[in-house]
Structure formats: C-alpha cells, structure tokens
Amino acid sequence: AQSVAQPEDQVNVAEGNPLTVKCTYSVSGNPYLFWYVQYPNRGLQFLLKYITGDNLVKGSYGFEAEFNKSQTSFHLKKPSALVSDSALYFCAVRPLAGYQKVTFGTGTKLQVIP
C-alpha cells in the first residue's frame, strides 16, 4: 500500500528566511510526487510535480522540491518566505504505473511570521 508522511503538523518561519516542508513516501515502483497548497475554505491548488528526470523540480510561486530516491523524500523548499505563503501544504504520491489513485499526506500548516 502506498503512503505519505508529513512529519510536521506546523512549520513556523520568519519572513525572508528559507523554508522547508518535509515529505516522505512509500510506493511500489517509481513514484509520481506532487505538492499542493490550500488556503482556508478553498480547494487545493497544484504547486509542482516530479515524474522523471531532474531531481530538483521548480513550481509555482517560487517553490521547488527535491526528489531523493534513496531517502524516499520529496521536501518542499523556498529560498525566501513570504507572509502570503502561509497556508496548508499537502504532499501526494501515486505509482508510475496502474490506476490513478493518489494518496495524500495529512498536511503541514506553514506560518510565515512578519
């Protein structure tokens, strides 16, 4: 069975500092990996995805994520946090082959402090 772990319920970071939101996964075979962001009472917005190729993936709003196969991780990063980045972030995984079931982590609340 596939799974996603987001070990931190909340991450606090000062505005202008770099941020990291952690994600590890478990899946049979090669993974597709995703990051989504959710603002209060809204749907999820797609940020970025890893399918194959370069381990560093760049996405929307200056976010990037690094795929590490040996550590089965896909941490979300941004060099300089903005107050407007404060939101709930979800990591998700699905296997490369087979039916399109996507499994989500429990989410990490990012709080950027002015």
Place this chain on the structure above:
Amino acid sequence: DGGITQSPKYLFRKEGQNVTLSCEQNLNHDAMYWYRQDPGQGLRLIYYSQIVNDFQKGDIAEGYSVSREKKESFPLTVTSAQKNPTAFYLCASFSVNTQYFGPGTRLTVL
C-alpha cells in the same frame, strides 16, 4: 479552482436526510474523484470514476453514493447511513498526471 465547480459552497443537513453535492467540470477529463477532508486527517478518497457510467469505491465509501451519467458531472450523495458527515468535500478531476480540484463544499449536520 478553474474548470471545476462545486455547489453549494455551504450546506446544512438535518440528521436522517440525504443530500447531494454537485461537481461539474469543463476540462474534458475522463477521471473524477470525491475526497473528504477532516482536520488533521488530510484527504480521504470516497469514490472515483475513470470513465462515464463507471465508478469505484474509495477508502471510505460507506454512507455515500455517486453517479456518472455524463463526462462533465459527478454528483455525490451523502446518505443518512453516513454516521459523521460533517466535513469539507472536495471534487477533483485528473489529466496528464495532475489532479485539479474544485473549491469544495462544507457540509454541516445540524
């Protein structure tokens, strides 16, 4: 949220009533999904449909039902058999390895 609409945004239900949540998409995607979101639990899959007139149970299908008569529409009915239906419900479609989400419906049981 573009391309997928959900209605209503807020819904109140009395115990023992069935309610239907609407999900419509104009993205021409074959696959559609319903998720339930509860605080601290992430998203849990209720039902999914990979093609018109076909759908499959997800991880928490008990107390829910769906239909997929048209490609554009995937309504979810929350029945009286669902013991704890108060939650935020998200509809999504899938194409080119990415899911696209609607804005959600918040259901509250009074």
